[in-house]
Amino acid sequence: MSQRPATPRFAAGKAEMLAPGMTVGLYGGSFDPPHAGHRHVALTASKRLGLDAVWWLVSPHNPLKHHAPGEIEARVAAIRALIPEPGHVVTTLESRLGTRYTIDIIRHLTKRYPQVRFVWIMGADGLGSFRRWGHWREIAARVPVCVIARGGSPLKWRLGQAARQLAHARVQPVAARALVERGAPGWTYITAPLHAEASSILRRER
Numbered sequence: 357m358s359q360r361p362a363t364p365r366f367a368a369g370k371a372e373m374l375a376p377g378m379t380v381g382l383y384g385g386s387f388d389p390p391h392a393g394h395r396h397v398a399l400t401a402s403k404r405l406g407l408d409a410v411w412w413l414v415s416p417h418n419p420l421k422h423h424a425p426g427e428i429e430a431r432v433a434a435i436r437a438l439i440p441e442p443g444h445v446v447t448t449l450e451s452r453l454g455t456r457y458t459i460d461i462i463r464h465l466t467k468r469y470p471q472v473r474f475v476w477i478m479g480a481d482g483l484g485s486f487r488r489w490g491h492w493r494e495i496a497a498r499v500p501v502c503v504i505a506r507g508g509s510p511l512k513w514r515l516g517q518a519a520r521q522l523a524h525a526r527v528q529p530v531a532a533r534a535l536v537e538r539g540a541p542g543w544t545y546i547t548a549p550l551h552a553e554a555s556s557i558l559r560r561e562r
């Protein structure tokens with residue numbers, strides 16, 4: 357990591373108020389711009405896991421990406437237009453917490469809301485890069501992870517270092533709801549129909 361995890365200085369806003377026992381999917385992304393593939397991931401995870409809410413965590417700048425994303429306000433507005441359904445909350449929590457690292461968010465939320473069941477949601481390429489995320493083993497130890505299939509190199513991602521090291525904690529998609537109830541460590545790989553959209557393609561077409 358190029359910088360140390362931040363010291364939390366975030367006070368939860370109204371959008372993040374949570375009731376004990378709620379199940380909340382944390383869907384982090386650059387969303388630069390958001391697209392139908394993102395919508396598909398959030399809706400699929402929400403349905404298959406039986407979530408009460410999905411928080412779209414708009415990343416200030418993915419630590420593994422060189423190029424800075426577009427203005428965060430514009431990305432937030434575009435996500436809100438993409439997914440107006442109730443239960444989908446768009447948040448700039450990472451910016452407000454002053455971090456780019458997922459581990460900081462996970463530590464913060466799991467400490468602040470111990471009675472809420474959080475689950476991390478990501479596309480299959482995220483599983484492929486997971487071993488390069490800051491404190492990735494701790495992330496997987498703190499929250500269950502839901503991976504949604506994506507076109508590209510699924511075999512490479514599914515057989516990568518993170519997937520192999522977490523193989524003992526993998527559960528079949530039919531048990532996805534139980535995964536959230538049971539908590540970490542645990543992950544599942546959901547093979548829903550593929551969506552080919554990618555932000556990089558949309559940026560090139562601009």
Ligand SMILES: Nc1ncnc2c1ncn2[C@@H]1O[C@H](COP(=O)(O)OP(=O)(O)OP(=O)(O)O)[C@@H](O)[C@H]1O
Nearest residue numbers: 385386387393478479480482506551553554555556
């Ligand atoms: N079409 C898709 N199918 C499945 N997962 C997706 C898809 N698009 C994005 N995701 C997932 O959504 C999350 C946020 O992705 P991100 O905002 O980086 O979009 P992207 O389309 O992958 O962007 P880029 O092309 O710039 O890399 C990641 O976990 C990613 O794996």
Ligand SMILES: O=C(O)c1ccc[n+]([C@@H]2O[C@H](COP(=O)([O-])O)[C@@H](O)[C@H]2O)c1
Nearest residue numbers: 384385386415418419420457458489490
């Ligand atoms: O914490 C890390 O080291 C880390 C490294 C790579 C990606 N992430 C997170 O993964 C999520 C998806 O990022 P992206 O850019 O692929 O949309 C987003 O929430 C990032 O903050 C986090």
